[in-house]
Amino acid sequence: xxxxxxxxxxxxxxxxxxxxxxxxxxxxxxxxxxxxxxxxxxxxxxxxxxxxxxxxxxxxxxxxxxxxxxxxxxxxxxxxxxxxxxxxxxxxxxxxxxxxxxxxxxxxxxxxxxxxxxxxxxxxxxxxxxxxxxxxxxxxxxxxxxxxxxxxxxxxxxxxxxxxxxxxxxxxxxxxxxxxxxxxxxxxxxxxxxxxxxxxxxxxxxxxxxxxxxxxxxxxxxxxxxxxxx
Numbered sequence: 001x002x003x004x005x006x007x008x009x010x011x012x013x014x015x016x017x018x019x020x021x022x023x024x025x026x027x028x029x030x031x032x033x034x035x036x037x038x039x040x041x042x043x044x045x046x047x048x049x050x051x052x053x054x055x056x057x058x059x060x061x062x063x064x065x066x067x068x069x070x071x072x073x074x075x076x077x078x079x080x081x082x083x084x085x086x087x088x089x090x091x092x093x094x095x096x097x098x099x100x101x102x103x104x105x106x107x108x109x110x111x112x113x114x115x116x117x118x119x120x121x122x123x124x125x126x127x128x129x130x131x132x133x134x135x136x137x138x139x140x141x142x143x144x145x146x147x148x149x150x151x152x153x154x155x156x157x158x159x160x161x162x163x164x165x166x167x168x169x170x171x172x173x174x175x176x177x178x179x180x181x182x183x184x185x186x187x188x189x190x191x192x193x194x195x196x197x198x199x200x201x202x203x204x205x206x207x208x209x210x211x212x213x214x215x216x217x218x219x220x221x222x223x224x225x226x227x228x229x230x
Contacts, residue, residue, distance in 0.1 A: 002053030016088035025090040030079040031202035036100035037108040074098030
């Protein structure tokens with residue numbers, strides 16, 4: 001049984017299905033915002049997705065419905081479904097249970113055709129990319145990987161490293177060395193990303209919390225102990 005609740009009556013939406021009664025559906029990781037795959041849906045598969053919470057599609061080659069993960073176990077648990085301004089494309093935000101691609105890769109979009117120089121220099125959403133890489137390491141361990149070493153050691157080791165990196169970041173700031181501060185902050189963010197992944201969450205949840213606080217009038221009000229009032 002799905003926890004999805006339709007905000008809008010489906011019968012009231014004039015979805016623009018193609019001549020075959022299909023509509024493209026894009027899957028996006030709810031936490032990292034990474035695009036995972038694209039498949040086709042018809043009205044029946046959309047209804048089944050809403051009912052079960054598992055991303056279900058229509059196979060054009062076989063002419064049947066299919067649920068991602070029904071053979072591999074790599075289900076795509078749907079958190080939300082959006083549709084675009086023309087109502088001719090669906091966006092499924094999911095919690096992936098394993099890789100989305102049949103090749104075993106996390107995303108089907110692993111081959112790059114072109115990229116802007118700015119992107120190549122790493123000025124894109126690096127935290128999203130880092131989170132995706134850490135998730136991939138967790139699912140597909142690599143011998144000698146430091147990330148896998150942390151996951152294998154568990155929560156105590158990860159928390160210890162976060163504490164160490166936080167302390168080193170503070171020391172760098174006190175030393176007045178901007179380059180050292182940037183380097184230590186990068187180390188801290190990496191270990192925080194590992195910690196969040198280990199605990200089943202991500203920076204996306206942190207973003208949402210910050211956004212919620214930003215929208216309140218009390219975001220700049222502090223209590224006697226220096227904490228933001230809730």
